[in-house]
Amino acid sequence: MTQPYVRPDVAALLEIANRPGAKRAVDVGLADARRMMHASRALFDAPVDELAVLREVAGGPCPMRLYDARSERAAGPVLVFYHGGGFVLGDLDTHEPLCAELARLTDLPVVSVGYRLAPEHPFPAAPDDAIAAARWVAASPGELGLETTGLVPSGDSAGGNLAIVTALALRDEPAAVPVLAQMPFYPASHPTRHYLSLDAFGEGYLLSRASMNWFDECYAPHRTDWRYDPLAKPLAGLPPTLVVTASLDPIRDQGRAFAAACEEAGVTVLLQECEGTIHGFLNLRKALPSAQIDLARAVAQLKLLLRRSVA
Template identity: 50%
Template sequence: MTDAPYIRPDMKAFLDMMAQVNGPKLVDMTLEEARASYQALHNLADRPARDLAVIRDLDCPGPNGDIGLRLYDARESREGPTPVIVFFHGGGFVIGDLDTHHALCTEIAALADLPLVAVHYARAPEAPFPAAILDCEAATRWVAAGPEALGLTPSGIVTIGDSAGGNATVVVGQLLAADPAHTPVLLQVPIFPLVADANGSDSMAAFSEGFVLTAESMGFFDAAYAADRTDPRGFPILGRHDNAPPSIVVTASLDPIRDSGRAYAKALVDAGRDCLFIEMRGVTHSFTNLRAAVPSTQGDLERIVAAMRFMLENPA
């Protein structure tokens, strides 16, 4: 008999509370209800957004029309070139948007003291795979070029995203390694990413129910997004790793897709790439958006950003 997994006390209190909620499951909701439910969870569980000097909506051209963006910066203006963070939100490529991750983006921009551009890519099922990836790539190239509308001179790009956004982070890194943008990707930070197919993994078997992200929800997202399981743009573990940018790979120990992130970190190490791997113990998927309900996760986010700052200030 195996020991029960370690769960932080504040994480357990949140999971116990969620278990008492008698609302419908994600798979039983309409698309509009699922999106509203995801926003409501973050409104309940995440810390309030920070006040920043700059929070501005803008857009850039994409392959299928304009892509919505939101620029965040703790400083009113920047003198000279600066790294720019490009953020891809989670939500299974289906239910997330700029607003679901607004509070998180303000926090990252403030902690990193860098401008951040959040990308509202096309979502499934209205726009299935690979529409989201094409938008994320186009937006990253646009930011890297430092257009006048952005008002910044990028010295390089830091890509970051959670869950589905973590997948996009890795895929964009591979696409820009093969065909470089105007400025380089200095660092990529996939947070609890889906990089490899999680079906059949130990983590999926252990945490498929009762740990925020469920196997049923993943099936809902998978059916809507309809990624090609043979295409590295869907499952980037299949792509090249020997030219990956410096990376910080973050997983959560109680996450059904934990082993996917572990496998990606191992692939980077095996390819001889510069990689920092951090597994947050005792927390679930989506911990970066649970910072009010699970207060210890604020420290986890601060660790991630501290690692980002260290790697940017000490390039390999």
Template identity: 45%
Template sequence: MPKLAESVPAGVVAGALRFAFALPRPLRNLVIGRPIVLDGQRLHPEAQLILRLQRLAGEDWTTTTPAANRTALSRSNALVSGPVVEGVTVRALDMDGVPGRFYTPHGLPGGSPLLVFYHGGGWVSGDLDSHDNLCRFLAVEAGVRVLSADYRLAPEHPFPAAADDARTAFEWAVANASELKVDPARIALGGDSAGGNLAAVTALHAREAKPVFLLLFYPAVDATVRRRSRELFGRGFFLTDEKMDWFLDHYAPSRDTHADPRLSVLLAEDLSGLPPTYLATAGFDPLRDEGEAFAAKLAEQGVPVVLRRHEGLFHGYANILGVGGVFREAVAEAVGALRTGLALANARQDVPETA
């Protein structure tokens, strides 16, 4: 028997979500229940409301089969991503066999910076559509062109297929900068979750040109260690301990590959060549501690890095642009970091070399 959530159109459920967020605060608090405090952090009321409504509706980002997981993620994103962000022209691209989607804000002149973006989804799910509104938001708000890469997914294409496609997309963008009307010296990489992993891996392993900035939302960076945040937040906060094992078993079924820096980029001996980085974690995220360990290692090796923990949020917040305000504010902060990082990269280009 299908779950109730699966029998109700996504638009109806999305409308109910917006209605719940519009309720007077006392009524919202009744729905939310008692505050959740873990590890000295309080789950933000808006985050708690979404999780509560998700449970009441029977919505679940399932891990039964890859096909079911992909459908569930697409539906989950459709519920919270909000109205389509306007003010951007979108077209499809082929990047040496890797499909892509190219976003150009209206009126943006040629020679702009470019963000190559990799979607999350545990290397198993997610696609150009699941992160379409996020890419639109990043393009319009940051004033950059955005190129979203539709890398191959596991288990049909296990490790290192996604990493190979991610590097192909970046190197294609560099080689075709003129056709894309972007500045080849101001290309940044970004991604969320598994996509953040691919952005960092690509920055480390790109063979020639290097990105000038990294924009990482709660990246997965170490498949070899179970850190404390995974024990604390492994149940009840969207991304679960069970899901993490399930994703990894599909993407990298051989444990011999788990320490490979093309997967566990945190284990790379030398990270000093990575560009300035903005790395955001969520307080109630099993991936929190490994992301913060990565930021610490970058800083130790001399890489300029800004680490931002959004204490009251959970994994996946970057796609929640349509309900509440705290999630959009967190993404807007990242946009500001991206704009600043690209501006500083431009300033570095303009400084004349001394003899």
């Protein structure tokens, strides 16, 4: 059997992650799993450089944080970001480096959404918060301090699922401003179907099948609900879409399936598959310098979609 291509920086990280005795989220319990994700930021993620704006946003339906490379800006789009972590882990802090870098590279304000987590708040708390937060941002409330002309939902993994769900919800019941584009990173976009990438990469590539099963048990979703499985809902009418996947990801094929379904439904869609890298690479940019190139490429493609969307 041909071995898959693994980037050198990814191989070095996997060597550390796969050493005997290394613990996964499922191995340590909820509190320690959350502490491990916070520790991962310090060990493996890029630092947060200076931004003109980095502040908490009050008044919304859930905790939110605003990132902006400019201290003042005219009316324009806002990127609404949903963090990953299996709907169980992650928060505004774990994804701060990524959100800060997205604000710099996109030259858009980024609002990071701290939706409620399972198991304390099982499904559908996360999608309820995600959709409510987007509607709140779209209305340009005074607490946000921005005049929003359009939304760009984005997120990684579980957050990619929430970005897609939010775009679908606002397609069917529009917010105060339109959704101009969406950018899910390695999204959990078709979790009810078994794909071959789970068999190929479900062990030894950072995100494990066992951890994914644990996340699902905590989240306790209604498996026929489109807010869990977006491909259960027709996709026609979604905004221009950029799907970013990782070739060594157990949920890679979910992202591919979502991109294919978008194309079949007549949605403008781009699929960027990042060869030789793993799930979660955007939160590992210190350990994986190649991830910065992937992120810059994704942002360049998003800008192309936005230019087409507002033309």
